[in-house]
Amino acid sequence: QQQVKQSPQSLIVQKGGISIINCAYENTAFDYFPWYQQFPGKGPALLIAIRPDVSEKKEGRFTISFNKSAKQFSLHIMDSQPGDSATYFCAASYAGKSTFGDGTTLTVKP
Amino acid sequence: DTEVTQTPKHLVMGMTNKKSLKCEQHMGHRAMYWYKQKAKKPPELMFVYSYEKLSINESVPSRFSPECPNSSLLNLHLHALQPEDSALYLCASSQGLMNTEAFFGQGTRLTVV
Numbered sequence: 430q431q432q433v434k435q436s437p438q439s440l441i442v443q444k445g446g447i448s449i450i451n452c453a454y455e456n457t458a459f460d461y462f463p464w465y466q467q468f469p470g471k472g473p474a475l476l477i478a479i480r481p482d483v484s485e486k487k488e489g490r491f492t493i494s495f496n497k498s499a500k501q502f503s504l505h506i507m508d509s510q511p512g513d514s515a516t517y518f519c520a521a522s523y524a525g526k527s528t529f530g531d532g533t534t535l536t537v538k539p
Numbered sequence: 540d541t542e543v544t545q546t547p548k549h550l551v552m553g554m555t556n557k558k559s560l561k562c563e564q565h566m567g568h569r570a571m572y573w574y575k576q577k578a579k580k581p582p583e584l585m586f587v588y589s590y591e592k593l594s595i596n597e598s599v600p601s602r603f604s605p606e607c608p609n610s611s612l613l614n615l616h617l618h619a620l621q622p623e624d625s626a627l628y629l630c631a632s633s634q635g636l637m638n639t640e641a642f643f644g645q646g647t648r649l650t651v652v
Contacts, residue, residue: 461637461639463640463641465643470645472629473582475640475642518581518582524636525595525636525637526587528584529583532579532580
């Protein structure tokens with residue numbers, strides 16, 4: 430049973446456009462929702478994270494929107510740049526156990 | 540210093556070998572993690588240590604043996620691995636177990652031949 434579903438699997442966006450990645454979770458015990466960026470051959474790096482008592486969090490060009498009742502959260506990347514091309518993972522965590530979505534490969538075309 | 544250092548970066552081992560992966564952090568974090576990541580897949584949690592004690596073992600085969608000698612170091616001892624164990628092994632650390640930022644190392648690319 431997949432606890433965190435992520436979509437789309439891949440995404441192509443023009444430079445300057447908005448990239449949107451969505452995740453849905455099932456376990457209401459999750460209390461921390463991070464997004465990670467991973468480049469080939471590198472470990473994941475935390476981009477931004479949110480807790481369920483907040484509906485939106487913005488850091489620079491990255492925004493998380495969180496809908497607790499729908500058990501969904503999304504990552505918005507504004508003004509997408511070619512350097513943003515990477516794989517993005519959402520995750521849901523509780524007491525040290527993190528469950529990752531399957532990942533979204535983002536390609537930003539110049 | 541927000542770095543998690545993993546050694547070696549690459550490792551090739553035979554199925555009868557014994558090897559160890561090492562992970563080090565100097566951020567004062569008290570939770571440390573081992574993940575396994577296959578190509579084009581998300582990281583999968585293997586073990587979690589909290590205050591140097593094993594907190595979570597995600598039903599990992601005994602050919603993988605974790606060790607936390609002190610609060611800064613985490614090892615993963617490998618013995619009698621199978622080719623399907625070939626993957627990127629990631630170490631991570633966080634301040635604690637509850638909703639805190641996790642920092643990942645660059646990983647060890649393991650190939651079992």
